[in-house]
Each structure stands twice: as structure tokens, then as C-alpha cells.
Amino acid sequence: MLPKRRQTNTVSIGALKIGSTEPIRIQSMLTSDTTDVEACIAEIARLDAVDCEIIRLTVPNQKSVDSLPAIRLEMEKRGIKRPLVADIHFNPRLGINVCEFVEKVRINPGNFVDRKKFEIREYTEQQYQEELERVEGKMLPLIKNLKKYGCALRIGTNHGSLSDRVMNRFGDTSEGMVESALEYLRILRKHDFEQTVLSMKSSNPLVMIQAYRQLVLAMDAEKMYYPLHLGVTEAGNELDGRIKSTVGIGTLLCEGLGDTIRVSLTEASENEIPVAQSILQSTRARIYNTDFISCPSCGRTFFDLESTTAQIKARTSHLKGVKIAIMGCVVNGPGEMADADFGYVGAGPGKISLYHGQTCVERNIPSAQAVARLIELIQEQGKWVDPA
Template structure:
């Protein structure tokens, strides 16, 4: 049986929700300086235009906290209503202060209340507990403000920034990452805070995948059902960054894990959104466009498969949820496009058979007319809609 989506609680981030049966949300993070309000607005406008659903910005100092209401005011004037998440490291006070102006706060359990000293020493159980008590005291004011302003919280663990305490007990491992998050979750739950989202990021997809799997097991044991934010951190750029993200995020989505995703690319942030949509579409986690199934072509191919596929995509890529198979020949073609709604299959040199589901509805159409005939067939079957302006092909 195919995996089903993991059951989670629903968490609100401003006007949208994640987890439960909500669509898997796409998010990104600004690359500009948070104190440069104009640059932030420019970038937010570009992200909004490609339908980025949640926008994170870094808050490294009080000046950045002070910028956030100015950014939001400008967003309001431009009619941009995207939830804003503050990303805070090293300084619990900033996390507390920014609550008033954002929808969600992200903290890193590795550095929220710990400074990395790279000390090698064994912690006794009593010393370990003392550390946890210290973290709890630092979290209490944040929990208070998160509740006061109706915010959610992401406990975002990073493989590269585990605290000395965890490194000494668990090493640089997925187990250490999971325990790092669980320590925070137990404190949050003790103080009746449940609006929590978790992430386990690493630049190594194998580590990241394992950490998320172990986290889910551990949470289930403790009756915790918080949503997951998936991402491969520092994935890089161009093809490498896209493949690494697709492997890490895609693998977990195929297992039914993940409620929001961020593709981290060393490129303009708006470039991340089509990749994220493509990962969701390819794993059938969220459908944005037409699903195309096309064979790689071989010596049996009866028509120019590459140019025909492009031609069909250009005309039909906006048909959300419709599956179209483009196959070079009838030998393997119809069998391999089993779950497609429509099939465009080579039947002889430059001759095409068209299928509706498994039924062949037109035979040996000259290839010159076959794309038009395919579109007519989609229309006749009531599955056509006109393309929106600026239709974006994934």
C-alpha cells in the first residue's frame, strides 16, 4: 500500500494554516538585510508574484526587529498578505521582542540558549538537567509572548549547530538532532504551548532524511503530532541544489512526511518557488499543473518526441490535475501510460493514436494535426480550461 500523509495537528501562521489536511505550503527566506526596508519589499513583491506562501526574514539585532513593522506596513499598502516568520539565533531577547510584529518565530535549539565552546567534557545527569533548567528559564518569556500575540514557533534544528551538551552525549548524529528538538518540545508542552513546527535540516540529504524519520518515531512515542517543515540546508545552486533538495524533500514527501517545504538555493529567493512546486507536483503531494508522462524515446519512436512534448506542454501545462501521456509507439506505450487521462501515442511513421483513459478514440491521425485533435478531445471530455495570463510552466 502507498504511504499516506502523516496525521498532524494544524498550526496557524497568520492567515494560513499548515499541517492536518492543509495543502503542503511553500516558503522562502529573504536574502537581503532586514534593516533595508526597500530591499525587503522588493524581494517580498517578487516572492508574492510567484506565490510564495510564507516569507521568513532574519532578525540578528534589535534594529532588524524595529524594521519588521515598517516592512509589514509597506506590505499592507501594496496589498501583500503573506505571513512573516522571524528567524532568530543566539539571542532569546530578540525572539521575545519580535513576537509582536510577526506570525511565527523560528529558533535554533542549538544556539537559542547555548553558546558553542567546543568543550569536551562529560555531563553528569545532574549537570545535564541543570542545562535543561537554564533553557527552560530562557524559553518561558518567549512562550509567554508567543501566546500573547497568537504566534507559532518553529524549532529548527540544524545538523551543523548542535550544542556542546548534545554533541558530548550523542555526537554529531541524527539522534543528537532529534534529542535537541525533543528537549525543547518537552519544555514547550510543559508550558501548554502546542503551536509548534519542527525541522531537521542538514546539507547532507541522508542525514536530513534519517533525522526526520527518527524525529517522527520519537514524537509518536510521546504522543506529539506537530507538523514538519522540510528542507535541505545549504543545498547549493543550479542543478546540484535542485537535485539535492529534490532527493531530501522528495524522499520524505513520498513517505507521507512534510507539511511545509523550503528549497534553499544560492540564487535569488524567487527561484526557489518553481523548484518547490515541481517537487510537490512530482511527488503528487500538491498538484499545480498538468502531469506529463512521456517516454524517453528509442529506435521504435514514430514521431519527433522532444519537439512534440514541448508543443503539447506549451498548450496544456495549465490544466491542473490532468494527466497526459506522450509515448513514442504503441508497443509499450498504452500499457505504460496506465493512469493517464489522455494519451498521445505513435502508431506509425508520423501517425498518432489518441487515447481517453485506456480507450483508443482516434487512430492514425497525421502528426501535423494530432496536437490540435488532442486539445479538441480534452475539450470534448470537459477537462479543458483556458490558460491564465502569464501561465507558468514548471
């Protein structure tokens, strides 16, 4: 049995919601300098065009905070309604100031309050508690502004930047990542702030997978049901970057975990979105377009699978949610396309059989006419829509 999606609270990122009752959201992050309003707007427009639902930008200084009203104004003029997330490191003051201009703030619990000194020391229980009280004190003005402006918060833990406090007690481990997030979660909960999303990123998909699993167990033990933002950080580019993200994000999605995802690529940010959509589609976590099932072909194949698949895709790839199988022969064909809605199966040299579900509805169609007949069959079964 396939695992069910983990039940979570719902978190509002402006008008958009994140959580188990919502579709899994796709997000990305600008590579532009936040003080360059023109570049940011151009990049936001490109992300908007490919359906990126949440857009994060870095806010490393007050000048970046000051750019946000101009960015928002230009988005409004262009009718772009995507929520913005401010990425904050090292500076609690910026986190407080930015709440007015964004729908969500991301902080790193490893560096939001703590300065990394790489000190090796034993913390007594009292010293550890004093540090947590210091964190709580610094969080209070942020919590106040998050509530005031209706902003959500992501506790974005990174494997590579845990605080000295956590490193000394838990080491550079997934347990340390989980504790790093829980320290902040407990403070937020104590002060009645529930609009929180969590992430546990690492450049190593195995560490990342382990950390998310442990976080869920730890949250369950404390009756916390916050949504998860999944991502493999610094995944790289091209094929390697895509595969790393697919392994990390895809594995967790298959376990029913994850409410929003970001595929990090060292490429133009808009390149991340089709990869994210494909991961969601492949794990059947969210359906964006037609699902194609095609065999790899072998010596038994009765037609040119590659060109025929391309031809069928060109005509039908807009049929969201429809599953079409393209199989080279009848040997494994019908069995392996079991959950497809329609099947296009080689029946003999130059001959194709068409299936509706498991039933063969037409045999030995000359291959030159078979793609057109497949389209007619989809139309007859009421699954066709004209391309936009």
C-alpha cells in the same frame, strides 16, 4: 500501497494553516538585509508573484526588529498577505521582541540559549538537568509572548549547530538532532504551547532523511503530532542544489512526511519556488499544473518527441491536475501511460492515435492535425479550461 500522509496537529501561521489537513506549504527566505526595507519589499513582491506562501527573514539585531513595522506597512499597501517568519539565533531577547511583528518565530535549539564553547566534558545527570532548567527559564518569556501575539514557533534543528550539552551526550548524530528538538518540545508542552513546527536540517540529505524519520518515531512515542518543515540546508545551487533538495525532501514526502517545504538554493530566493512546486507535483503531494508523462524516445519513435512535447505543453500546461501522456510508439506506449487521462501515441510514420484513459478513441490521425484533435478531445471530455 502508497504511504498515507502522517497525521499532525494544525498550526496557524497567521491566517495560513500548516498540518496534515492542509496542502503542503511552500516557503522561502529573503536574502536581503532586513534593515533595508526597500530591498526586502522588492524581494517579498517577487516571492509573492511566484506563489511563495510563507516568507522568512533574518532578525540578527534590534535594528532588524525595528524595520519590521515598515515592511508590514508596505506589504499591506501592496496587498501582499504572506505571513512572515523571523529567524532568530543566539539572542532570546530578539525572539521575545519580534513576536509582535511576525506570524512565526524560528529558533535554533542549538544556539537559542546555549553559547557554543566546543567543550569536551562529561555531564552528570544533575548537571544535565540543571542545563535544561536554565533553557526552560530562558524560554518562558518567549512562550509568554508567542501566546500573547498568537505567534507560531519552529524548532529548527541544524546538524551543524548542536549545543555542547547534546554533542557531549549524543555526538554529532541524527539522535543528537532529535534530542535537541525534544528538549525544547517538552518545555513548550509543559507550558501549554502547541503551535510548534519542527525541522531537522542538514546539508547531507542522508543525515537529514534519517533525522526526520527518527524524530517522527520519537514524537510518536511521546504522543506528539507536530507538523514538519522539510529542507536540505546549504544545498548549493544550479543542478546539484536542486537534486540534493529533491532527494531529501522528495524521499520524505514519498513516505507521507512533511507539511511545509523549503528548497534552499544559493540563488535568488524566487528561484526556489518552481523547484519546490515541481517536487510537490512529482511526488503527487500537491498538484500545481498539468502532469506530463512522456517517453524518452528511441529508434521506434514515429515523431519528433521533443518538439511535439513542447508544442503540447505550450497549449495544455495550465490544466491543473490533468495527466497527459506523450508516447513515441504503441510498443510500450499505452501500458506505460496507464494512469494518464489522455494519451498521444505514435501509431506509424506521420500517424498518431489518441487515448482517453486506457481506451483508444481515434486512430491514425495525420500528425499535423493531432495536437489540435488532442485539445478537442480534452474539451469534449470536460477537462479543458481557457488559459488565464
